[in-house]
Amino acid sequence: MSQRRSFSAMNYALIGLALVGLLLIWLTLLGVFGRQHVSAQTFVDFQQGDEPHLGFRRAHAKGVCVAGEFVSSGALADYSTAELLQQGVTPMLGRFSIGGGNPTAPDLTSPVRSFAFSLDAGANQQWRSAMNTPPVMAVATPDAFFAQLNALAPNPHTGERDGEKIAAFFAAHPETQAFRQWSASYQPSASFAQENFHSINAFYLVNADGKQQAVRWHLKANTEAMPGIEQPSSVADNPYAQSEQANDALGLEIADRIRERPVVFDLVFTFADPSDDASDPTVAWPSSRRHVIAGQIVIERVVDSPSVCDAVNFDPLILPTGMRPSEDAILRARSAAYAESYRRRAREQIFHHSDTTP
Secondary structure, eight states, X not given: OHHHHXXXXXXXXXXXXXXXXXXXXXXXXXXXXXXXXXXXXXXXXXXXXXSOOTTSOSSSOSEEEEEEEEEEOSTTTTTOOOGGGSSEEEEEEEEEEESSSOXXXXXXXXXXXXXXXXXXXXXXXXXXXXXXXXXSOSOOSHHXXXXXXXXXXXXXXXXXXXXXXXXXXXXXXXXXXXXXXXXXHOOOOSOGGGOOEEOOSOEEEEOTTOOXXXXXXXXXXXXXXXXXXXXXXXXXXXXXXXXXXXXXXXXXXXXXXHHHSOEEEEEEEEEOOTTSOTTOTTSOOOTTSOEEEEEEEXXXXXXXXXXXXXXXXXXXXXXXXXXXXXXXXXHHTHHHHHHHHHHHHHHHHHHHHHHHOO
């Protein structure tokens, strides 16, 4: 039984570490570390390590750039004035990715997978969202997050993490329950197309009368558009898993799938009720909450030039008129952190280009 607890604890640690880099700089920008006078730049330095991969994102460095459209059903028209949520079609640029800052990391071993999209319907009608496979975060307060970092830190002498220390942290923080339950049951699939991707944080829809409705959203595979996608799979079922190209298995598989037919996700909004705290990302809202399919994300092609997505900062606080962020403190700090990462890689790309162009 102790071995099982240790194994589960290490699973939690792997997924938690994939989110640590972003949380560090988010909390820095909130002023959590202000008394130590540590800047956001310092924590981006921490995230990238001693040998940064120049020109790449500091988180989710490895990914696949895709394009298609968002087909809105108009089902949310009464809840938001956003033009993007009225019935119609908007071009979409998106990116599948895995966690971490290494652009050459093996796809199938990553504990976190992500999808980000950018929609642009004109002035004040841009929407960007960065979603991950976990539906919730482990902790929500700065003090608890610091404790989590200490628990996850490897022993400086051995380089190994202490499973008992990690398990003790989670036992001392009951707010991690939803995250732990998800982590214990999560089985990575063979394809990006079979994953659910979650906003994690909550936002508000705002209608013409100024009435607000707290929501979260997630992407779920549309089984009618993709017959057979509902069949469970594991990473071993990926056609590249045992090949010489296993390092890029997820990227190669999704590219093959898109070439065969569009990959389609339902964009599902979950409505909070008055008892739900929109500012707390650690709590999973009950499955009995109202769900509304806002439309479909239709992925039609892989974008051959990754620089197209590299030029996009998938900042989840870029919202259209008719949507606004919740009071979640971590969410509200992300914009500046994304901007810092973007500035670094853009500057590095320009330097590299000027250094290699005759």
